[in-house]
Amino acid sequence: MIVHERFTEVGGSERVVEQFHALWPDATVHAAFADPSALPPGLADVKVQTSSLQALYKGGRGYARLLPLMPWAMSHIDVGEADLVVASHHAFANRVRVPVGCGFISYTHTPARWMWDPRLRALEGGLPTRVLLGAIATSLRRTDHAAAQHPDVIVVNSAHVAGRVRRWWGREAQVIHPPVDIERFHPDLSVRREGFFLLAGRLVPYKRPEVAVAAARRAGVRLVVAGEGRSRGAVEQAAGPGVELLGEVDDETLVELYRSCIAVVLPGEEDFGIVPLEAQACGTPVIALRAGGACESVLDGRTGMLYDAEEDEVVSLARSLASFDPGRFSSEVIREHAERFSPQAFRQAVDIVAGQVSAARDPQGP
Numbered sequence: 458m459i460v461h462e463r464f465t466e467v468g469g470s471e472r473v474v475e476q477f478h479a480l481w482p483d484a485t486v487h488a489a490f491a492d493p494s495a496l497p498p499g500l501a502d503v504k505v506q507t508s509s510l511q512a513l514y515k516g517g518r519g520y521a522r523l524l525p526l527m528p529w530a531m532s533h534i535d536v537g538e539a540d541l542v543v544a545s546h547h548a549f550a551n552r553v554r555v556p557v558g559c560g561f562i563s564y565t566h567t568p569a570r571w572m573w574d575p576r577l578r579a580l581e582g583g584l585p586t587r588v589l590l591g592a593i594a595t596s597l598r599r600t601d602h603a604a605a606q607h608p609d610v611i612v613v614n615s616a617h618v619a620g621r622v623r624r625w626w627g628r629e630a631q632v633i634h635p636p637v638d639i640e641r642f643h644p645d646l647s648v649r650r651e652g653f654f655l656l657a658g659r660l661v662p663y664k665r666p667e668v669a670v671a672a673a674r675r676a677g678v679r680l681v682v683a684g685e686g687r688s689r690g691a692v693e694q695a696a697g698p699g700v701e702l703l704g705e706v707d708d709e710t711l712v713e714l715y716r717s718c719i720a721v722v723l724p725g726e727e728d729f730g731i732v733p734l735e736a737q738a739c740g741t742p743v744i745a746l747r748a749g750g751a752c753e754s755v756l757d758g759r760t761g762m763l764y765d766a767e768e769d770e771v772v773s774l775a776r777s778l779a780s781f782d783p784g785r786f787s788s789e790v791i792r793e794h795a796e797r798f799s800p801q802a803f804r805q806a807v808d809i810v811a812g813q814v815s816a817a818r819d820p821q822g823p
Contacts, residue, residue: 458539459484462527462550464491464505465518468659469731470566473614473635473803474545475499477564480804481543489530489549490514490523508534525593528552528600541811544608548572551604560814563608564807565630567618567728570663572597573625577663602626609814612807614729615750631810634753636803637734639796641712644740644788648716653679653701654744654778655718657711658732660686664725665770667691670700672724672774680722683714715739719783720761723751724774730754733761738795740788744777746770754798760791 459481461474475497478486491505492514508530510523531552536542541560544550548569555561570577572594578587605611605626613619613630622630656669666688673680674697682692685705696702706714715721721736721743729750733743737754743761745751755761764777 458536458542459486459545460531460534460542460550460553461486461488461545462531462547463520464488464495465520466495467497469614469635469729470545470547471495471497471500472638472731473564473566476636476800476803477543477545477807478503479800480808484539484543485537487534487553489527490520492516506534528597541815543807543811548601549604551601551607555607558818560811560818561608562610562612562810562814563605564612564614564633565618565622566614568605568621568625569594569597569601572601573621609817610810612810615753617749617753618728633803633806633810634798635729635731635734636800637731637738637795637798639738639799641708642715642735642738642795644792645716646788648713650719650783651717653681653718655681655683655714655721655736656724657683657714657721657736660684660688660692662688664688664727666724667695668724668770668774669722670695670697671771672778673697673700673722675771675775676778678778681714681718683711711735712739715741720744720781722774722778723755724770725749727751734795734798737761737791740792742783742786742791744774744781746774756794758785760786760794 459477479499485506486503487506489508490511491507510526510530513523527549531549532554534553536555539559542555543562544553546563546565551563571590578590611622611628611630612633613622614635616632619630619632622628656666660666670692679699681701683703683706715736716739721741723733723743723745726749733745733751733754736743737760743755745755745763747763747765755763757763762777764773766773
């Protein structure tokens with residue numbers, strides 16, 4: 458059985474669940490609530506089993522009011538007679554209750570940052586929002602830690618997240634990097650580079666999109682922004698004449714942007730980050746903050762450039778943008794690196810872990 462917390466938009470975690478289903482096509486897929494339009498292609502024909510929260514969910518990304526009810530919803534998922542539960546965890550999936558003898562793997566995208574990291578909460582909204590979020594986080598940390606002791610194995614998407622699991626949950630984790638669709642994202646030598654940098658993905662506080670915009674303006678370079686989110690206002694405020702805001706774009710447009718930009722910019726600290734891999738699968742270099750998952754997905758000097766925010770973060774990124782030389786990078790080398798993160802490699806690694814869990818549960822075998 459596969460458990461995902463919510464299907465409200467298609468992102469990296471939904472792509473992971475898509476690969477879980479490709480590995481176990483007969484497994485049921487559960488979520489607290491789901492928007493059918495927010496399922497990745499590999500799950501388009503799957504009937505997701507939802508909880509009673511589905512009746513309260515109105516679709517789209519407006520689910521914040523359901524957050525206090527999600528721990529209850531996840532703990533009441535009926536696993537039936539499953540012999541293995543694989544949870545896709547952001548905040549509450551580890552609370553699913555499995556019977557004695559059932560294997561339990563948690564693929565943890567990250568322990569909930571808003572629950573454990575006060576630096577992240579400091580980026581969220583005004584003072585009332587931060588105070589409320591802090592109170593909710595305090596009330597949930599103890600039970601979150603307890604739930605994290607239930608899985609047989611915790612698998613994470615990066616060594617960076619493994620460090621959080623160790624600090625916050627007191628557990629060790631295995632690293633299996635998430636997959637990138639190397640068939641959909643691939644180079645096209647007929648597409649010309651058009652002299653702009655690209656910022657792609659959700660515009661949310663921890664990704665620091667306004668830093669990229671302000672840095673591009675300071676460096677005097679063109680920046681195209683493809684994405685939407687609650688940081689849109691901060692992005693617009695920082696924007697200047699050389700910044701173009703496209704909003705959310707479809708998959709075909711995103712691929713063309715990856716192929717035609719000089720480089721993709723990553724100004725925030727990512728858990729792992731699928732955007733840098735999508736760009737590299739298209740043969741495009743990445744300029745990323747030397748922090749978080751980018752240190753594992755970008756090879757400094759070979760597939761991109763890692764910069765240090767030694768002073769003001771805008772100044773540091775602006776210097777990197779102004780000095781960036783795309784001629785130093787080989788599209789073929791970048792693509793070859795991205796191929797290491799194929800869906801096939803991901804499924805093979807997950808299958809090995811599942812076999813280990815099953816063997817540990819039944820050491821005598823069939």
